[in-house]
Amino acid sequence: MTHADDSTHTGNRPRNKRVKYPLEVPANLTLDTESHVTYIKELDNKKDTLEYWVTEHLRLSGVYWGLTALAIMGRKDELDREQVIEFVVGCQHRSGGFGGSREHDPHMLYTLSALQILAVVDALDAVDREKVMQYVLSLGNPDGSFRGDEWGEVDSRFAYIALQCAALVEAADRKYGVGVWRGSAQGTPKGVGGVEERVEGGERGGTASQPVDAPSTAPPPPSQPESLTSPPPPQPSPSSSSPHANPPKTSRLGRLDTDLIASWVLRCKNFDGGFGNVPGAESHAGHIFTCVASLAICGRLDLVDRDLLGWWLAERQLANGGLNGRPEKLEDVCYSWWVLSSLQILGRDHWIDSRALAGFILSCQDSSGGFSDRPPDMPDVFHTLFAIAALSMIGYPGLNAVDPVYCLPTDVSRKLGMVVEWG
Amino acid sequence: MEHGRKKEQKEVDPKILEAKKEREQKRIEEYRQLLRDVRHKRAAQERDDAALALTRSILTINPEAYDVWNFRRVILIEQFGQLPPDEVQTRCKAELRLLDELLKVFPKSYWLWNHRQWVLQTLPHPEKEIARDLALVAAMLNLDARNFHGWDYRRYLIAFRDPAIPNGISTPKTEFDYTTKKIDQNFSNYSAWHYRSTVLNKAFASGGLEEQLEKDFELVRSAIYTEPADQSAWLYQRWLLGRQQSNVLSCLGGFLVGPPSLDGETGILVVFSAAVDVVAPPVVCLNTTALVGVSMRPVSPAHLQERTPAESTTTTTTSSQFWFLGFPNDATLVSGNSRTIHVRSLHEAFQAPSGLRLHRTVDLELDVEGDLSRFVVPFTGEYVDADHVMRAFRVSQGSEVVSDHESRTTHVNQWAPQPVSRDILLREIESLRELIEIEPDSKWPLLTLVYLLDRLGGDDLKEREEILDRLSHLDRKREIFYQDLKSRRRFDKIVSSILKG
Numbered sequence A: 001m002t003h004a005d006d007s008t009h010t011g012n013r014p015r016n017k018r019v020k021y022p023l024e025v026p027a028n029l030t031l032d033t034e035s036h037v038t039y040i041k042e043l044d045n046k047k048d049t050l051e052y053w054v055t056e057h058l059r060l061s062g063v064y065w066g067l068t069a070l071a072i073m074g075r076k077d078e079l080d081r082e083q084v085i086e087f088v089v090g091c092q093h094r095s096g097g098f099g100g101s102r103e104h105d106p107h108m109l110y111t112l113s114a115l116q117i118l119a120v121v122d123a124l125d126a127v128d129r130e131k132v133m134q135y136v137l138s139l140g141n142p143d144g145s146f147r148g149d150e151w152g153e154v155d156s157r158f159a160y161i162a163l164q165c166a167a168l169v170e171a172a173d174r175k176y177g178v179g180v181w182r183g184s185a186q187g188t189p190k191g192v193g194g195v196e197e198r199v200e201g202g203e204r205g206g207t208a209s210q211p212v213d214a215p216s217t218a219p220p221p222p223s224q225p226e227s228l229t230s231p232p233p234p235q236p237s238p239s240s241s242s243p244h245a246n247p248p249k250t251s252r253l254g255r256l257d258t259d260l261i262a263s264w265v266l267r268c269k270n271f272d273g274g275f276g277n278v279p280g281a282e283s284h285a286g287h288i289f290t291c292v293a294s295l296a297i298c299g300r301l302d303l304v305d306r307d308l309l310g311w312w313l314a315e316r317q318l319a320n321g322g323l324n325g326r327p328e329k330l331e332d333v334c335y336s337w338w339v340l341s342s343l344q345i346l347g348r349d350h351w352i353d354s355r356a357l358a359g360f361i362l363s364c365q366d367s368s369g370g371f372s373d374r375p376p377d378m379p380d381v382f383h384t385l386f387a388i389a390a391l392s393m394i395g396y397p398g399l400n401a402v403d404p405v406y407c408l409p410t411d412v413s414r415k416l417g418m419v420v421e422w423g
Numbered sequence B: 001m002e003h004g005r006k007k008e009q010k011e012v013d014p015k016i017l018e019a020k021k022e023r024e025q026k027r028i029e030e031y032r033q034l035l036r037d038v039r040h041k042r043a044a045q046e047r048d049d050a051a052l053a054l055t056r057s058i059l060t061i062n063p064e065a066y067d068v069w070n071f072r073r074v075i076l077i078e079q080f081g082q083l084p085p086d087e088v089q090t091r092c093k094a095e096l097r098l099l100d101e102l103l104k105v106f107p108k109s110y111w112l113w114n115h116r117q118w119v120l121q122t123l124p125h126p127e128k129e130i131a132r133d134l135a136l137v138a139a140m141l142n143l144d145a146r147n148f149h150g151w152d153y154r155r156y157l158i159a160f161r162d163p164a165i166p167n168g169i170s171t172p173k174t175e176f177d178y179t180t181k182k183i184d185q186n187f188s189n190y191s192a193w194h195y196r197s198t199v200l201n202k203a204f205a206s207g208g209l210e211e212q213l214e215k216d217f218e219l220v221r222s223a224i225y226t227e228p229a230d231q232s233a234w235l236y237q238r239w240l241l242g243r244q245q246s247n248v249l250s251c252l253g254g255f256l257v258g259p260p261s262l263d264g265e266t267g268i269l270v271v272f273s274a275a276v277d278v279v280a281p282p283v284v285c286l287n288t289t290a291l292v293g294v295s296m297r298p299v300s301p302a303h304l305q306e307r308t309p310a311e312s313t314t315t316t317t318t319s320s321q322f323w324f325l326g327f328p329n330d331a332t333l334v335s336g337n338s339r340t341i342h343v344r345s346l347h348e349a350f351q352a353p354s355g356l357r358l359h360r361t362v363d364l365e366l367d368v369e370g371d372l373s374r375f376v377v378p379f380t381g382e383y384v385d386a387d388h389v390m391r392a393f394r395v396s397q398g399s400e401v402v403s404d405h406e407s408r409t410t411h412v413n414q415w416a417p418q419p420v421s422r423d424i425l426l427r428e429i430e431s432l433r434e435l436i437e438i439e440p441d442s443k444w445p446l447l448t449l450v451y452l453l454d455r456l457g458g459d460d461l462k463e464r465e466e467i468l469d470r471l472s473h474l475d476r477k478r479e480i481f482y483q484d485l486k487s488r489r490r491f492d493k494i495v496s497s498i499l500k501g
Helices: A033-045 A050-054 A056-072 A081-090 A108-120 A129-138 A156-176 A194-201 A258-267 A285-297 A306-314 A334-345 A354-363 A381-394 A410-415 B014-043 B049-061 B066-080 B085-105 B110-122 B127-143 B148-159 B172-185 B190-203 B209-226 B231-241 B302-307 B310-314 B386-396 B422-438 B443-456 B462-474 B476-499
Strands: A009-012 B251-258 B267-278 B283-286 B295-299 B320-326 B339-344 B364-368 B377-380
Touching: A033 A056, A033 A381, A050 A056, A050 B014, A056 A081, A056 A108, A056 A381, A081 A108, A108 A129, A108 A156, A108 A410, A129 A156, A156 A258, A156 A285, A258 A285, A285 A306, A285 A334, A306 A334, A306 B476, A334 A354, A334 A381, A354 A381, B014 B049, B014 B066, B049 B066, B049 B085, B066 B085, B066 B110, B085 B110, B085 B127, B110 B127, B110 B148, B127 B148, B148 B190, B172 B190, B172 B209, B190 B209, B190 B231, B209 B231, B209 B422, B231 B443, B251 B364, B267 B339, B267 B364, B422 B443, B443 B462, B462 B476
Parallel strands: B251 B377
Antiparallel strands: B251 B267, B267 B320, B283 B339, B295 B320, B339 B364
16 A cells, blocks of 8 residues: 655645636525534434434444534534544444444444544544454455445445555554554553453443344354455554554555455446446446545555546536436435545546536535535435535635545544545 | 435424424334334344334334344344244245335335345245346336346346256346347436446357447447437447557456366466466465466467467467466365356466566456366367357457356456447448537537547547537536547647657
8 A cells, every 4th residue: 555645735636736716606605614513513412303213323424424524614623522432432342343323233334434433533542443453354255345244245335444444443553553542551462351341331231242143044154264364463562653654565454455355346347437336236426436445545546447437427517517426317415525536536526617516515505504415405414524525625715625535534644644645 | 325305394383393293202202112122122132023023113114224134134044943944935035025015115225135135045945036026126127227226136136046046047148138128218227238238248158249239339329319418328339439459468368278078187278468478376266275286388379379369479489378277186176066266466477578567457266166177168288279269359358258157357358349340430430420410519429529530540630629629618517628638639649759750
């Protein structure tokens, strides 16, 4: 993996961008930051709606979406940091994976959200990262693909999650030292009983847990394929590892074989240069993002046909400025992120009209805060993050930069020394 | 995350508002009580019918509650363990009917489709349900022709392997015909065009590809004349037309070769776009275990060279376009159940005498069921049946390398099922010019014309530059894209004039 020069603010972004903010934004279309901050802060006070309860299973992702949107708006302190950390820690299972909320089963989707939240609040030492990596590695297949959980669903999203988890864990290990976290004695490589105590002490103590009722017949318990794993690297003492050290180019990221993963991602590639969620599946902007960002983390963007895919992505822009995710479909604000981040990683984000896109995104603001997929639908926190992140990429004034590979504030990925080459 | 949730009209009447709130509170209380009950059951490890009914009640309200699905599967697995197969079959069918109902309401829920795959894998006799499911998913694609979950599930069913249906439920030709049907229903069905690109080569692997390509050009022409602004057919046409042969070394694929009986040498024949040398031995794996004692030698029978692309004329005694990787004498390889043979990291193993290397990572992969000899192309010593090789060649230029034994490479050139002749290029250019006469402001024929003029070659960029300028005006959102295409062509022209000296 190749790390870009940390001194640049946005990775190796080309300097010759021809479309730049400040654009002339119509006066009635400006980002109403205050109402979005209020909207996000109020999300946890909606317990009188059924919506709140039927989305409980993805609460951890909800926190990631809300917190990251706040961070991009420069307002991450609006959420109580300690409360956020406590919630994240309470969602971890003995296996190392995280559930979507307390008392929910572990899954890759929420494991990444957990680490992303901790990265944003600068608390990746709050959990046993070795356990997290063990969980991630346990879901790897010999062909380089990853399962979402023990039930075996394979999807390019999970390969991306594995890679970003590994990048975050590697970065945090450089920062805190391998095996050093709040539940471990300082300097002791492995936390002893840390997760167990923490988990038992949390709300989920005494409730059903994974090892007790794991399926007894199908599917088989995930075995750790040899091709994906290698012995852990020698553990440097915390003092000897610089947080900004750039490791030499290698086909490994921690214990992940990035060439193997890249080869599987490439099997998802299609006739139009795009990628689907599994080999053979139709190109879809969301899955293109997970595949392109995966290849960026693997340092294998050479495997993408930039001009062909860049053209296909540019054709996602519709007359009203919004972007769709597949040909001949409706626009949706979340594709502002999936398409634009992919274009930016490929160095082709100037191939669409950012001003028109900004106009469409801003038209999706709800009068009481938050963004919907398209007007006049209901706002939700998922679309709110991807709207604000896309506005940041376009260069809307007053927003913090966002890393197109990790969907984290660039400030976070830069300080962790995990910025990869793109653009 | 749910998309397209319509905003409700704000209720102003306080009485109605109050009543609405009350109803909502009641529903919340009921839902939370169900959750509490199911968690209690799970904690107490009570995997009984009452627990199963609870999961059903919750999932009917909220099919996204993934851990409730998990618990439901745990209960079912335990119960099925104590039932005879025919009862398991009945119970699984009931589970599929539950999913039928839920998928009608939530056709885009990943968790529902996951659970359906699990049920299929759990069925003692899946073959009886697969045909029914294929009809069901076809009905769903009639309602929403672009639901990618539906298309993915169709592909899952097609790939489903079971002893009762050893060759699967459908052939590549059937699938190809299905895409024709869907495209005929609606030219705008990009999902169907996509699927067509993946099955075209397989459907005509044993002949008729060229005739079909003619028909596909005709199909595209009907589509673009009907609706020139629709992207779907244009994107497919670009793929059909392919692109200029690049100066890039690539691996065209590989297949198993051996004598008709397996007493002699058996191995993998790997084919490259040009002659290569060995730098380091590639890793050959059976499942995940590397095979020890793989032998390697170039194969270059004269009659093969005659039929290979022009690049290979530089073949010497040590470099070849064809490399034979001989298997060690390994019984587990020759017979056994399903297993996968991989050749890893070809990009590290081979390079051209010029020093040119494969610019992509290349792995080969082959799934073998049962006796290896069924997959082997007849091979004796230095002699390879040229017909087999030519067949592999033709197929390998498409998106997937598929011999008639289902071998496939993981990385191949995704472009074009066949190189397109100059005659076809000229004919398509002619057709585009006619369309531009009728639809002068349609951007797609103009852009396609630029690419086809590139393919014809020639240093005169004037017409192409004029079209690209025109496109910048016609399609302002992508103005810079067209200007980039223009400067790229100027750059290439300068570079090529330097190379020519």
